[in-house]
Amino acid sequence: MKSVSRSKRATIYDVAAAARVSTATVSRYLRGYDRITAEKKKRIQQAIAALDFEPHPIARSLALPIKRTLGLLIMRGSRAYADLFLAEILSGVTRAASALELSLMISVPSASSEIPSVVERIRRVVDGSLLLDVSLGDQTVRKLAAGGHPILLVNQVHSRIPSVSIDNYLGGKTAAEYLVKLGHTRIACLAGDTSISRQRLDGYLSGLAEGGLRPAEVVGCAFDREKARRAFRKIIKRRKPPTALLVASDWMAVGVLEEARALGVEIPRDLSVIGFDDAIIAETTVPALTTIRQPLERLGAEAVETLWGFVTKTEKTPGSSRKRFSEKSLAPKLVVRQSTAPPQL
Amino acid sequence: MKSVSRSKRATIYDVAAAARVSTATVSRYLRGYDRITAEKKKRIQQAIAALDFEPHPIARSLALPIKRTLGLLIMRGSRAYADLFLAEILSGVTRAASALELSLMISVPSASSEIPSVVERIRRVVDGSLLLDVSLGDQTVRKLAAGGHPILLVNQVHSRIPSVSIDNYLGGKTAAEYLVKLGHTRIACLAGDTSISRQRLDGYLSGLAEGGLRPAEVVGCAFDREKARRAFRKIIKRRKPPTALLVASDWMAVGVLEEARALGVEIPRDLSVIGFDDAIIAETTVPALTTIRQPLERLGAEAVETLWGFVTKTEKTPGSSRKRFSEKSLAPKLVVRQSTAPPQL
DNA sequence: TCGGCATATGAAATCGGTTTCACGTTCAAA
DNA sequence: TTTGAACGTGAAACCGATTTCATATGCCGA
Structure with missing residues (x-):
């Protein structure tokens, strides 16, 4: 709102001169040190306003131990x-x-x-x-x-x-509990290969265990759509395929969805799929993906x-x-x- | 590789002292000023290496007009x-x-x-x-x-x-030219409502014009999946619907694809759709979306x-x-x- | 009235660099 | 041999803040 920024701005010296005090006092004022005469404090405030002064962040960083x-x-x-x-x-x-x-x-x-x-x-x-x-x-x-x-x-x-x-463990558990609540009993897990997906898997297992279940199958593969697709092919070809699948990430779930379509497995009628992440694509897959949303x-x-x-x-x-x-x-x-x-x- | 970072690092004064020269000379060396006696230059280099000196970026920013x-x-x-x-x-x-x-x-x-x-x-x-x-x-x-x-x-x-x-204009033109090359003659445009989509539209029109065509229809709507879906419904219900559609963004195209599925319009058999952006979802829509990739x-x-x-x-x-x-x-x-x-x- | 302590304040040092200015050398031209 | 331009170099000023240290002042109790 002030002057439209001349190229050189006022320094603390200018303020000190205008307020007829030393730079030390101005600095004290700036830093919130409060034992300054009301009279001088007021002059400093006026000088700062008049000169549109603002402490130079670089100079401040040099002098102070923290840089914000x-x-x-x-x-x-x-x-x-x-x-x-x-x-x-x-x-x-x-x-x-x-x-x-x-x-x-x-x-x-x-x-x-x-x-x-x-x-x-x-x-x-x-x-x-x-x-x-x-x-x-x-x-x-x-x-x-x-x-x-x-x-x-x-x-x-x-x-x-x-x-x-x-809390990937808790997320995994939540997902598993939901499938249990829906009434599924043959639930397989498609796990990833990172430490994070390990935690998710532990959550799955604990959620199933609380429902008195054990996973129908646990398959691990890379955190990757194409790999998931191949892994899923094996799972679904079992004699007694699962009715629900916990997948360690949405992108992996996308691979599953693709392969399911290719194989004529209808989702969710033949198989429930639940992803993890609520990645951007989760909303637009066909069908839209049930998943675990991270509070990012x-x-x-x-x-x-x-x-x-x-x-x-x-x-x-x-x-x-x-x-x-x-x-x-x-x-x-x-x-x-x-x-x-x-x-x- | 040097000492595992003590909390205080060497300053230019330390270097100057170790090399038995003034800080001015060290600074000159650092800034690439080259008329320094070979002898002193070497002492400076050794001092810098020995002390693991690196100029303090904040101090430098304060002194120099540019901050990098x-x-x-x-x-x-x-x-x-x-x-x-x-x-x-x-x-x-x-x-x-x-x-x-x-x-x-x-x-x-x-x-x-x-x-x-x-x-x-x-x-x-x-x-x-x-x-x-x-x-x-x-x-x-x-x-x-x-x-x-x-x-x-x-x-x-x-x-x-x-x-x-x-170059959104060029991108639009490229898209239109491709449809023309495929042999389409009844081509509609689903344009957005921003200045960028205006440029894309201009590109579409110019690409069609070069093929001797005029658009079958141009419909504008908000840059939004849901809006695009509704706008598409109108387009496809015409007596003579287009055989191809230029859509101003991939997200709008997602809306189009959804509505097409809902209406039983098969893509690309009944209708070719081309998006714009190569957004992350373009690869995973069903069918995968032909689009214009931006060199972001x-x-x-x-x-x-x-x-x-x-x-x-x-x-x-x-x-x-x-x-x-x-x-x-x-x-x-x-x-x-x-x-x-x-x-x- | 005086010693002593708390308070307000400024001069100067500091943070860690860069650059100006002045001075002593060297070397070539006159 | 003298003149002076170019060169190498260091002391000190500067960038813009903060903070220490010392001083001056005011107020208290003795």
């Missing part, structure tokens, strides 16, 4: 990146960052082994980093841990690094808030309690669409 | 954001940024009217900003233009702001390179040629899948 900036590292081509996850997580991340008045520095390494060097490069510019959906090798973790740079894993877990993620927007927001908590806490407490380990997980939610139904009698 | 950082503004909920576009553009942006050794500061305003204030906030930290897929009001444009901050519109155009975008990865890379060009050019030439206007557009490409075929005889 977080790093955001996303693996090129990661699942989060490839699915629509990215947009949703990013939405939460940016919303929370903006609420806390934090800046975000983004970087997209192309291999997880690059991460330590990326962190090394940006650590003097950011207060901490979010690692989005990367799985880390031990070597990498060791370097990172040694760095003394606050790090938070998002949508991934590791035994030695704090994380915020989706909240995941992103939670991540920023948690990491910022680390940063400020570490700052205040230079003391001992170093490795206050933290692992938080959010509950996913069942989304019922058209790929599930009670079993045919 | 670009702002990346993405509208919350924009199309780029919601489709998978984001991931692909971002991939190009980050690849190019990393090649130029630039940092990226990301921000996600929730309305285009917020953009000037966001720019105002980050302008002292970045050298220029990429505006991803935002359409700007005149008010907003005026503020931005007055700011004297390098700005580049990505995937959008405006008469007063430089831009990099997709290249778009992102081109954007960074172009904006950086502005920044460095402006820096070197403080002179006159202020408004060197630039508008670049990239050619999209036809991707043939299963939703198109020659017309039934």
Whole structure:
């Protein structure tokens, strides 16, 4: 609203001169130190308003130990990146960052082994980093841990690094319970090959167990549409095929749906299929996919808030309690669409 | 590889002391000034290596006029954001940024009217900003233009702001030409309601015209699956329905496919459908969608390179040629899948 | 009335670089 | 041999904040 931005803005020296005080006093005012004479305080306020002064963020970063900036590292081509996850997580991340008045520095390494060097490069510019959906090798973790740079894993877990993620176990359990509730008894699982899908599978098993069931079959394959398609072919050709199928991801479920159509298996009449993720395609498959929705927007927001908590806490407490380990997980939610139904009698 | 990062790193003063020269000389060396005695140069190099010195980016930003950082503004909920576009553009942006050794500061305003204030906030930290897929009001444009901050519109155009975008006209023309080549003569267009879809429509018309054809019908509707579905219902109920349909976006085409299935219209036998965007779902619709693929990865890379060009050019030439206007557009490409075929005889 | 303590404030140092300016050398031209 | 232009170099100023340290002032109780 003020003057339409001349190229050089007022500095704290200009303000100090205009208010007839020292820069120290102006700085104190800016930082909320309150024992300043009312008279001078008022002059400072007026000077700031008149000059349209705003502290230079770079100068401030140089002088202060914290920069109010977080790093955001996303693996090129990661699942989060490839699915629509990215947009949703990013939405939460940016919303929370903006609420806390934090800046975000983004970087997209192309291999997880690059991460330590990326962190090394940006650590003097950011207060901490979010690692989005990367799985880390031990070597990498060791370097990172040694760095003394606050790090938070998002949508991934590791035994030695704090994380915020989706409760995949609970999601799996929810999915299984739903099929049980529908009345299915011959339920197969199409599991993925990552640690995340292992958790989902454990959830499936526990959900089935609570209903007094054991899976008709458990098949593992790569987290991939084409592989899932082939794996499904085997499952459905059994003498007594299952009436319901728990699939570890929506993209894998898409493969299942395709193969089912090709084989003339009608869904959900002949087979109920439930996916996981609520990926962008879940709504538009034929039939639309019942799935487990991940609260990704909240995941992103939670991540920023948690990491910022680390940063400020570490700052205040230079003391001992170093490795206050933290692992938080959010509950996913069942989304019922058209790929599930009670079993045919 | 060096010492595993102690918390305080060496400064230029340490290097100067170790090399027995002044900081001025070290700085000259760092900045590539070459008239330094071989002897001292070597001592400096050794000192830098021994101390694992790296200039502090914040201190450097404070002293130098350029910061080697670009702002990346993405509208919350924009199309780029919601489709998978984001991931692909971002991939190009980050690849190019990393090649130029630039940092990226990301921000996600929730309305285009917020953009000037966001720019105002980050302008002292970045050298220029990429505006991803935002359409700007005149008010907003005026503020931005007055700011004297390098700005580049990505995937959008405006008469007063430089831009990099997709050649939607050419894409439309390519799509139309393909249908003509297949032998279709009764071709309808389902256009969107944005300026981008207007360009696509113009391309359709020109492609048809070159084949000596005029569209059987042109219907406009919102850029939305449900709306497209309804609009398509009207088109297909004509006495002489078209044998092919040009649809302004893949998501609209999804609506068309759904309605076609509901009405028993078989695609591509009864009707060829061609979308636009090559959105993530294009590959998984039934049948898979023939569409126009946008070179989004290249778009992102081109954007960074172009904006950086502005920044460095402006820096070197403080002179006159202020408004060197630039508008670049990239050619999209036809991707043939299963939703198109020659017309039934 | 005086010592002592809390309070308000400014001068100067600091963060970690870059660059100007001035000075002493060297080397070529006059 | 003198002149002076080009070169290498360091001291100090600068970028724009924050913070320490020291001082001046006011207020208290003795």
